[in-house]
Every structure is written in structure tokens, then in C-alpha cells.
Amino acid sequence: MATGEVKVLGSWSSPYVIRTRIALHIKSINYEFVEEKLLEGKSELLLKSNPVYKKIPVLIHRDKPINESLIILQYIDQTWPSAPSILPSHPYDSAVARFWAAYLDEKWFPAVISVGIADGEEAKKAGIAQLEEGLALMEEAFGKCTKGKGFFGGDEIGFLDIAFGSFLGGLRVTEKINGISLMDEAKTPALVNWAERFCCHAAVKDVMPDVDELTEFGKMLLARIRAAAEIH
Numbered sequence: 001m002a003t004g005e006v007k008v009l010g011s012w013s014s015p016y017v018i019r020t021r022i023a024l025h026i027k028s029i030n031y032e033f034v035e036e037k038l039l040e041g042k043s044e045l046l047l048k049s050n051p052v053y054k055k056i057p058v059l060i061h062r063d064k065p066i067n068e069s070l071i072i073l074q075y076i077d078q079t080w081p082s083a084p085s086i087l088p089s090h091p092y093d094s095a096v097a098r099f100w101a102a103y104l105d106e107k108w109f110p111a112v113i114s115v116g117i118a119d120g121e122e123a124k125k126a127g128i129a130q131l132e133e134g135l136a137l138m139e140e141a142f143g144k145c146t147k148g149k150g151f152f153g154g155d156e157i158g159f160l161d162i163a164f165g166s167f168l169g170g171l172r173v174t175e176k177i178n179g180i181s182l183m184d185e186a187k188t189p190a191l192v193n194w195a196e197r198f199c200c201h202a203a204v205k206d207v208m209p210d211v212d213e214l215t216e217f218g219k220m221l222l223a224r225i226r227a228a229a230e231i232h
């Protein structure tokens, strides 16, 4: 593939960017990674490529931008349809995977952020309870999706593995900062084994951020969010 044909605008810490990179690795697609330094301001290329949300990731394929990580995953799967596929081939399995991915984005990950920026113990407790409830749902969903295999996608990493696995860094940071254990052997044994397999996978291991580094970054980001909330 010609150099410059595929570009990813992103940053090392973003779970949504990690999704895009894992999908490209699964399909063995070479790409150029263009690091966006969001805290220092957004590049012209980002503003031009994602004028609606102005967010990363952006996948640029043959000079055309594709936005929104879950849409990018589907685009990658359709554009490079050779095995391994990312979305389940059966319409029902595909619908279930997309349902849980939307749940994680709309409900569960916002609870991770809410724990980070919680104002007081009560708000923090409520966020943690939401996280635990969500993990219990995902443990149950894993049992149904995996059909006795290693991943939500079966024998190989699929759409829901990528959507959920990209949030493992944020979950571990939350556990570390708060001195709590949320995904553990006692509560979610299947997810613990799945997470270990996922993080060791060849398509994943080089893009999963180091937990200590992500914790430092997360603390700085949360402080900025809190400060901004106090100002406005």
C-alpha cells in the first residue's frame, strides 16, 4: 500500500484512537500515525477533517476523512474485508455487538469519567456503583457472545472486544486512583481472563498505554476538567 494512503489522527492516550489502531493492526494495514496534541490546540488538518465534532480519531483513507471510532471500525472491516473480520457475520450477533458497544460509549464510560470528576463521596459512590453494575452486565454478555471461546468475537478479537478493550486503561486508572478493584476474580472472573488475553494480543499490546503513564495523564486531565467546571 502506498505511503500516505492511510493516516490516523490521534493521540496515544485516547481509547477511541486505540480502537482504530487495533482494527488496522488486525487487518495488517500500514498507516501513518499523526499525533494530535489536543491540549496545545487542534491542528488545521483535524479541524478540516472532522469539522462537526473536531475530535480524534480521524481515519484518512485516500484523502477522505472518516470520523467516529465505531463507524471507523465498520469502515475498516468493509474496506479490507479479508479475514479476520471485525463485525460478526451473523446479523443477530452483529446487532448484539453494536448494542453493547453503544452501551459502553453512552452509559458505562461516562460513569468512569464521572468517578474521576465526582464532587464528594456520594457522587463518587454512585459512579462506582454504576461501573460495577455495567461490569456485571458485560460479564453476562461475555458468556452469551463468546460461545465458550476466548473473545466476545469468538476465537478472534472482534468489534465488541475492541470497543470494550480500549477502555481497560481508563478502568485501571480509576481502580488505581481510588484504591479499589472493580474487574476482579471474585466479581467478574470471565472478564479478568478476557482482559488478560486481549492485552497480550499481537494487534493490541503495542498500543495499550502504560497504566502509570495513563494515570499521570488522567490526573492532569481531570484537574483541568474540574478547574473548567469551577470557572464556568
Ligand SMILES: N[C@@H](CCC(=O)N[C@@H](CS)C(=O)NCC(=O)O)C(=O)O
Pocket (backbone or CB within 6 Å): 013, 014, 015, 016, 038, 054, 055, 056, 057, 067, 068, 069, 070
Ligand atoms: N464518539 C467519539 C469520541 C471521540 C473523543 O471523545 N475523542 C476525544 C479524545 S479521547 C477528543 O478528541 N476530544 C477533544 C475534544 O473534545 O475537543 C468516537 O467514538 O470517536
